[in-house]
């Protein structure tokens with residue numbers, strides 16, 4: 334099974350979550366591509382926050398190649414009560430997902446369930462299969478045990494969905 338874990342991070346927290354998710358998928362037999370999204374615009378916190386608030390995509394230096402991909406995981410922070418401009422570009426560039434499962438984790442200062450729900454909608458509009466989506470706040474993001482538990486739970490749900 335081929336899995337892609339695409340993440341955006343500014344201060345490293347989402348990267349750690351993406352790495353744990355990647356290791357969990359590998360432990361379950363997946364070949365994992367861990368891909369860091371590099372935005373073209375909105376690289377500073379202020380510039381990025383303005384784009385995020387306006388729901389404007391940043392453009393990406395490179396869009397991950399999802400050919401042959403069986404499972405997609407997206408991880409990134411919440412900016413201005415929204416997904417980041419980099420993640421917006423990633424979602425806009427997604428091909429038709431043909432029912433494949435998607436894991437989505439949004440890492441905020443608060444637990445931003447509304448942002449996770451909006452990402453789920455965007456993914457379903459691209460014909461994702463089961464979308465296993467979670468918002469986590471700072472206390473969970475900073476707790477390695479909580480992140481490991483979350484990765485186990487999300488991967489089990491997503492891979493269970495794939496076998497059905």
Ligand SMILES: Cc1cc2nc3c(=O)[nH]c(=O)nc-3n(C[C@H](O)[C@H](O)[C@H](O)COP(=O)(O)O)c2cc1C
Pocket residue numbers: 341342343344345346347348378379381382409410411412413414415440441442443444445471474
């Ligand atoms: C420009 C900017 C805007 C943010 N807006 C929000 C927000 O609206 N809600 C929230 O809960 N956290 C917000 N945060 C906090 C980040 O989502 C949080 O610190 C996240 O864990 C950082 O992830 P990273 O280390 O992967 O960059 C914001 C952070 C930045 C830099």
